[in-house]
Amino acid sequence: MPRVISGALYFLQAGILMDIDLLKPIVVALGGNALSKGSGETVAEQFARAKTSLGPIVELARSGYHLAITHGNGPQVGNALLRVELSREQVTPMPLYMCGGSTQGEIGFMVANTLTNLFIDAKVERPIAAIVTQVEVDREDKAFSDPTKYVGMFYSEDEAKALAKSMGWTVKEDSGRGWRRVVASPWPKQIVEVDIISALLKSGAIVVCVGGGGVPVYRDDTGKFHGVDAVIDKDRASALLALELGAEVLVILTGVEKVSTDFGSLYQKDWDVMSASSAKEFLAKGEFPQGSMGPKIQSAIYFIENGGKEVIITSIDKVKEALENDAGTRIIA
Numbered sequence: 318m319p320r321v322i323s324g325a326l327y328f329l330q331a332g333i334l335m336d337i338d339l340l341k342p343i344v345v346a347l348g349g350n351a352l353s354k355g356s357g358e359t360v361a362e363q364f365a366r367a368k369t370s371l372g373p374i375v376e377l378a379r380s381g382y383h384l385a386i387t388h389g390n391g392p393q394v395g396n397a398l399l400r401v402e403l404s405r406e407q408v409t410p411m412p413l414y415m416c417g418g419s420t421q422g423e424i425g426f427m428v429a430n431t432l433t434n435l436f437i438d439a440k441v442e443r444p445i446a447a448i449v450t451q452v453e454v455d456r457e458d459k460a461f462s463d464p465t466k467y468v469g470m471f472y473s474e475d476e477a478k479a480l481a482k483s484m485g486w487t488v489k490e491d492s493g494r495g496w497r498r499v500v501a502s503p504w505p506k507q508i509v510e511v512d513i514i515s516a517l518l519k520s521g522a523i524v525v526c527v528g529g530g531g532v533p534v535y536r537d538d539t540g541k542f543h544g545v546d547a548v549i550d551k552d553r554a555s556a557l558l559a560l561e562l563g564a565e566v567l568v569i570l571t572g573v574e575k576v577s578t579d580f581g582s583l584y585q586k587d588w589d590v591m592s593a594s595s596a597k598e599f600l601a602k603g604e605f606p607q608g609s610m611g612p613k614i615q616s617a618i619y620f621i622e623n624g625g626k627e628v629i630i631t632s633i634d635k636v637k638e639a640l641e642n643d644a645g646t647r648i649i650a
Contacts, residue, residue: 343567356399451508460501473495
């Protein structure tokens with residue numbers, strides 16, 4: 318069982334007494350399904366889903382954890398981009414990175430508003446701040462020379478190639494379903510607002526930040542930042558944020574309680590603890606597909622190999638139990 322001693326939460330892991338320092342930040346990366354099931358949900362339905370999903374965060378806040386909450390923006394930014402493409406003849410088109418900034422504000426408000434009301438009901442007194450966050454990428458990242466992330470509407474080949482010429486897009490055929498725009502998905506280099514995020518966390522605030530992986534920006538020769546159309550993986554950006562904040566623990570929330578190998582087979586194994594080296598081996602063997610668990614495992618390995626203490630992967634309803642070593646998968650050095 319966990320014990321709290323002088324501001325630290327202690328628990329037994331593999332027979333060793335471990336601890337989570339309550340005064341150090343923990344980054345909690347919300348999975349996309351925590352806030353929206355898909356592009357067809359109404360705003361009211363998204364708020365209802367957020368209320369249910371964010372309930373477990375209330376007890377973490379009550380326990381004193383210093384929490385930075387990150388989130389995806391898949392359905393929301395897809396809708397924003399759809400509005401841009403459908404109205405491009407009537408209004409000036411908004412670039413993808415601006416759609417990312419807009420949805421950070423939209424979802425940040427939803428999370429902050431929902432948590433504020435949950436805290437009122439639970440009589441938890443913690444301030445909440447939502448920060449629109451810029452994340453630096455390398456303009457020379459090889460992802461820009463061969464973009465692979467599909468975004469926006471489907472078009473015929475002729476339409477897509479005409480748009481590529483007029484709008485400066487890169488387009489590709491998407492699995493025989495039509496042609497779409499593709500953009501780069503580069504690795505993040507730096508969280509631009511990390512200092513203010515850190516200061517807010519130290520003040521006791523719950524901080525909502527790095528939404529959708531952050532707004533991608535690159536630095537020019539004078540040191541100034543400029544937006545660039547790209548998609549940064551939310552879990553990769555969350556891992557970088559955790560490292561820059563000096564967090565020992567990164568929590569990645571998804572749709573399952575534990576990481577599994579041989580998933581769906583008679584030999585399926587649900588892991589309580591997995592080393593980063595084992596995770597890397599399983600990743601190389603194709604155990605974790607890029608469309609599901611792959612980016613989460615990659616981000617976990619990156620965090621551990623660059624000085625992080627542990628990564629917890631679990632479902633949002635098990636997050637408190639996972640932090641107390643009663644649920645989830647822990648990835649360690």
